[in-house]
Amino acid sequence: MSSPSSPHAGLVEKVFRYMDLHQDEFVQRLKEWVAIESDSVQPVPRLRQELFRMMALAAEELRRLGASVDLEDLGSQQLPDGQTLPIPPVILAELGNExxxxxxxxxxxxxxxPATQADGWLTDPYTLTEVDGKLYGRGATDNKGPVLAWINAMSAFRAxxxxxxxxIxxxxxxxxxxxxxxxxxxxKREKDRFFSSVDYIVISDNLWLSQRRPALIYGTRGNSYFTVEVxxxxxxFHSGTFGGILHEPMADLVALLGSLTDSAGHILIPGIYDDVAxxxxxxxxxxxxxxxxxxxxxNSSRVKKFLFNTKExxxxxxxxxxxxxxxxxEGAFDEPGTKTVIPGRVIGKFSIRLVPHMNTxxxxxxxxxxxxxxxSQRNSSNQxxxxxxxxxxxxxxxxxDHxxxxxxxxxxxxxxxxxDMIRDGSTIPIAKIFQDIIQKSVLMLPLGAVDDGEHSQNEKINRWNYIEGSKLFAAFFLEVAQLHE
Amino acid sequence: MSSPSSPHAGLVEKVFRYMDLHQDEFVQRLKEWVAIESDSVQPVPRLRQELFRMMALAAEELRRLGASVDLEDLGSQQLPDGQTLPIPPVILAELGNExxxxxxxxxxxxxxxPATQADGWLTDPYTLTEVDGKLYGRGATDNKGPVLAWINAMSAFRAxxxxxxxxIxxxxxxxxxxxxxxxxxxxKREKDRFFSSVDYIVISDNLWLSQRRPALIYGTRGNSYFTVEVxxxxxxFHSGTFGGILHEPMADLVALLGSLTDSAGHILIPGIYDDVAxxxxxxxxxxxxxxxxxxxxxNSSRVKKFLFNTKExxxxxxxxxxxxxxxxxEGAFDEPGTKTVIPGRVIGKFSIRLVPHMNTxxxxxxxxxxxxxxxSQRNSSNQxxxxxxxxxxxxxxxxxDHxxxxxxxxxxxxxxxxxDMIRDGSTIPIAKIFQDIIQKSVLMLPLGAVDDGEHSQNEKINRWNYIEGSKLFAAFFLEVAQLHE
Incomplete structure (x- = not known):
């Protein structure tokens, strides 16, 4: 549906037609990628091997398109339990240098x-399964589908x-x-090498706000996570033998946590709104x-009533x-049952989502x-x-920005x-990292629909989003080239 | 040290002398009882067998003294996991009916x-070990020692x-x-049978308030345990994608829990002190x-400062x-780490220790x-x-009372x-049960010292407390008989 006046209208048509004709190949490739249980969350040697296999497969795909590919070794990580696990390499690939x-x-x-069918999946999470145009599988939308959509766009020009x-x-x-x-x-290490020639950075690791209307994301909130230990x-202590004579840490903590917001969700910390844009x-x-x-x-959130009544x-x-x-x-009684404990040491946890121009x-x-x-108002003898x-x-x-x-x-x-010009209320540190270190414009260009179920059971990407998303990246290549001139 | 004017002074001397002379036998018997791992807390078939063995051994001991003994079968209990375990029988024994x-x-x-050496015991918890006059072993003071002291007292008259x-x-x-x-x-079932002729009930399942001075306990607090679920x-929810628009259940709960007491430990629930004697x-x-x-x-409590400054x-x-x-x-994030969750449903737990004449x-x-x-003041949409x-x-x-x-x-x-005329701040339901059902006077007559470590590592009873406690029960038999006349 490119406008006829566009200088690259013919090329666009050609690329899109190619993609429509080859969409089953694209889905097949996604199926092969989803089949690898590349779970980085569970620190298990077997899963780390799968991650290495995943990165090698992606590197091979990029090399097939003519890209030069480096697999950057990041060494290994030590876990809290003392175990050491290798970190899968990062792919740095490059195609074209004009x-x-x-x-x-x-x-x-x-x-x-992580995903297992026992969690409540209707299909095997590692077998991409199409039902009514929806491609179910772990990683389908987060983030294997979008990575492949980018590769599909590259491959169409190539083919x-x-x-x-x-x-690229x-x-x-x-x-x-x-x-x-x-x-x-x-x-940081690659700032003046791999990233030195980069003009634009694109991330496609979020979702649209709706099922059918695409979105651009131009902001994410930060996060300051606090612990308050009393x-x-x-x-x-046993509440029978000590209840009544102690400054109980839970009473202090509950008062501290209760002082943070009012019942309308307004934050009561003095000055906290001063720097909000x-x-x-x-x-x-x-x-x-x-x-x-x-x-x-x-309805889809299953929340009876929000704090506010308008969309805006x-x-x-x-x-x-x-x-x-x-x-x-942390540290209080958190299990079912009726334990009569006075916790001796408790740690409250809360976090504040930061917005421009708040500073951590x-x-x-x-x-x-x-x-x-x-x-200090409580005159508590606790620490x-x-x-x-x-x-x-x-x-x-x-x-x-261009x-x-x-x-x-x-x-x-x-x-x-x-x-939709939207933001994401959660924190995606990588955008800020790229912006700060490479000092180039970062764009978030999501492909998936709002109901894709990232991180949850029955994650999916719609075939339509996956294929149109691949076209979107191809069209984006052309538009960026034109605007950059 | 019975006063010479006492009518049973001679008998007392004789009984006490017998006990002093046979104290090693008494300790040996305690050793045999402590050796049985009669742990009722861990629902394991092996430990239940040990409990049955323990009850059988005690029944045998009582029969040897001439008591008639019934082992009341209480059937079995179903655990939350569906497992069924037999309940050890209750001993109902009787000696004398004049x-x-x-x-x-x-x-x-x-x-x-439960006790294992790995918990931090310096000796094997199931091998009674004497060090400096202290008899270390699980159950030594809670409650095998006092049960045997009662039996020792009976056996002295018998011998x-x-x-x-x-x-008895x-x-x-x-x-x-x-x-x-x-x-x-x-x-309840035995109210008009086994308990029909009972005049006095004695419980010896607490400790003194000091290391050397005996105590009588004349009260225990009750307990009303509450859950408040929001x-x-x-x-x-994820705090990134929902933080800012919800009545968060934790904010409601923290406000509810924070409304219960002030920083001086005073309970803020209207009317709560009305019925306090x-x-x-x-x-x-x-x-x-x-x-x-x-x-x-x-110092021994390792508390920097209590809410009050005087003993009284x-x-x-x-x-x-x-x-x-x-x-x-329950239901919030309670582990180490920094999970950015908005708990959807949380259950706060608190309890109130009740005193006479409060009513549950x-x-x-x-x-x-x-x-x-x-x-209601919060206008929250939560339940x-x-x-x-x-x-x-x-x-x-x-x-x-007599x-x-x-x-x-x-x-x-x-x-x-x-x-010392003392109470126990914790709740011992059995005293109230006996008092309400049998409607006779209940006495708590503890034998152990304040540092005996009930329920904790290195539980012990002092040899002195164990032997003098056995004498105490014997002297008590004589005094009760005299006052009852």
Whole structure:
């Protein structure tokens, strides 16, 4: 559906037709990749071997397309139990190196979350199974499908003997689900080598906001994760023999955690909203245009009532305002039954999702000061320790950047519509890492539908999303090349 | 050290001398009983066999003294996992049935808490080992030692061919540490049979408050155990994708739990103190007389600072005022690490130790009303459910009752001192069960020292406590008989 005036209309038609005709081959390749249990989460030697096999297979595929491929050895990792496991290599691949063309670098990962049929899968998670146009299998949408869609796009030009409009680089890791172990160091090391010629970075590791309307993602929230530990002594007490005479650590902790938010979800830590970017009219308009059926969203979330009643408020509170969640308590009685214990030492855990332009070290200070104040008001004889154990910055892209415009045009070409301009409320550290280290524009261009079930049972990618997504990347190559000129 | 004016001074001397001379036999018998791993807590067929062996051995011992012994079959118990295990029989024994004598019934148990040397025992827990006058072994003080002390007292009269001053009944169970499974039903069933002639009930299943000064226990606190469940949905959320738009169940729960007490440990539930017995001058005096070195108590508890600074306040808040402890939360994130979960359904657990004249059903209503009020103030869309899952009444004895006076005199005879008149802050349901069903006076007459380590590693009973305790029971027989006339 490329507009006839487009200079590359004929080429687009040709590439898309090729992809439609070869879609069963594309699905077959995805089936072969899904068949490998490349689970990086369970630290088991057998699964690590599968990860190595997965990376080797992907490297072979890229080499077949003529790319030069390096498998970067990242050594091994030591687990908390003392066990040592090898880290699967990272693929750094390159196809084309022509000075006149822009260089687009794709990031993806080929490791998956654990899955067994016993978890509630209707089909074997490692046998890609098509039902009503849905391709069920672990990793189908997260992230093997999108990685293959990128390769499919490369392969179409290659098969048609058409010149690739961009220089392509690819970085593929096998440890994303386990926290991208050692990746940041590799990116730093390769900053002036592999990444030196990169102009644009594309990540396709999220989902659309709807089932049918494509999306571009221009921001993710950060996360400051806190522990607050209250200690009376290192041993528990019996509530019969000590109840009534102690400053009980749980009472202190519950008061501390209760001081963090009000019942409307507003964060009560003084100063916490000071650095939140003001809402511009321009940004506000983006929210109105987004395709979200609130009733459907509420039903599919199985939530009776949200804190807010409008689409705009809900999306803003997921994406552009900070939120605070209490995750749980370590050290207290957490099992079924009726144990009469006074826990001697408890650790509360909560985290704050950060938005532009909040800063983790400012937030750390604000949280420390607030909790110290609340604790001091209690005159407790216990000891309190607050730590920020994780501090991940928010990420935001400039949506007026060339590659965002190129992606919008490519979406228009493939899907005949404008994308939802969305953010992701969760934290994807890799975007911020690329932005900070390589200092180039990062684009998140998702292919999967909102109901794909990343990380959960019956993960799938629709055949339509997979094939149209492959076309989208091909169209994107052409649009980026044109805008870059 | 019986006063020369006592009518049974000569008999006392004779019995005590016998006991001093035969103390090694008494210790040897305790050694044989401790050697049986009668652990009722771990539901394992092998340990159940040991419990049956233990009950049979005790029955044999009682028969040797001439008692008539029934082993009451309690059938079997079904565990949560579907497994069925036989319940060890309860011993109902009887020695003497003379109309002119009072009938004293002793309650004890022969099951023990689990113990392995790997837990940190310095000696094998099932080999009674004497070091510096301390007899180390699982069950030595809880409760095999006191049961044998009672039997030792009976056996001394028997061996000396002296008439027992009281009719004696004994009820011994093997499931106390597992919650006295099926015992209450048995007591109800035997109310008008085995228990019909009982005048006094003696329990010796606690400890003194000090290392050297004996104690009488005249009260225990009850316990109302509550769960408060807050549900958004039955599945957890990811704090990235839902943080900011939910009434988070943990925020509700933390507010509910935080509303229960202030930082001084005072319970904030309206009306909760209404039924607490007023403090009389007479009762107040009991506290002043108690032997407690506060500094030593604080040090041995390893607590920096208590809520109160005087012995009297501390003891009163452990024994005669209610206390509320938050035990923990089920359903939230309770492990080490940094999981970014919004728990979908959480269950808070707390309990209130009840004192005379609080009533479990009144307390249940007060807690329900209070939490419903607090929850309604939050306008949360979550569902809250409050349940009292355990309601155990407090127990208090009349310390002017004959058997209390008899016990005091016996203590004076054996130890040459007045006892500490104490209570136990924890809940011992059996006292209240006996009191309510049999409607006779219940006395708690402990033998062990404060540092005996019930339930913990290196449990012990001092040889001195064990032998003097055996004498104490013998002297008690004589005093009860005399006062009862």
């Amino acid at each position: 000075p006149g063309k822009p260089t687009v670098c794709f990031y993806g990962h080929l490791d998956v979350q 048609l003997e058409e010149d690739l409009p961009v220089n 680089k690819v970085i593929i890791e096998g440890m994303e689900e386990a926290g991208s172990v050692a990746l940041e160091e590799l990116v 200690t009376c002594r290192d041993q528990d 003001p809402l511009t009219e321009e940004e506000k308009e983006l929210y109105g245009a987004i395709d979200l059926d609130l009733e459907e969203y509420r 408020e809900i999306l803003m509170h997921l994406w552009r305002y900070p939120s605070l969640s209490i995750h749980g308590i 070290s400012v937030v750390e200070k604000q949280v420390q000061q607030h909790l110290q104040y609340i604790f 309190m320790d607050v730590s920020m154990v994780l501090g991940l910055h928010p990420w935001i892209a400039d949506i007026k 590659q965002y415009l190129a992606a919008k045009r490519a979406i228009k070409t493939v899907f005949g519509t404008e994308p | 109309p002119g004598k009072p009938t004293v019934c002793f309650y004890g148990h022969l099951d023990v808490q 000396l061919e002296e008439d027992l001053p009281v009719n 009944k004994v009820i011994i169970e093997g499931m106390e540490e597992a919650g006295s499974v099926a015992l209450e039903e048995l007591v 549900t958004c949905r039955d599945q957890d 007023p403090l009389t001058e007479e009762e107040k005096e009991l506290y002043g007389a108690i032997d407690l070195d506060l500094e030593e108590y604080r 306040e501390i003891l009163m808040h452990l024994w005669r005022y209610p206390s509320l402890s938050i035990h923990g939360i 059903s009144v307390v249940e209503k007060q807690v329900q009303q209070h939490l419903q009020y607090i929850f 809250m459910d409050v349940s009292m899952v355990l309601g155990l009444h407090p127990w208090i004895a009349d310390i002017k 058997q209390y006076l008899a016990a005091k005199r016996a203590i004076k005879t054996v130890f040459g001192t007045e006892p």
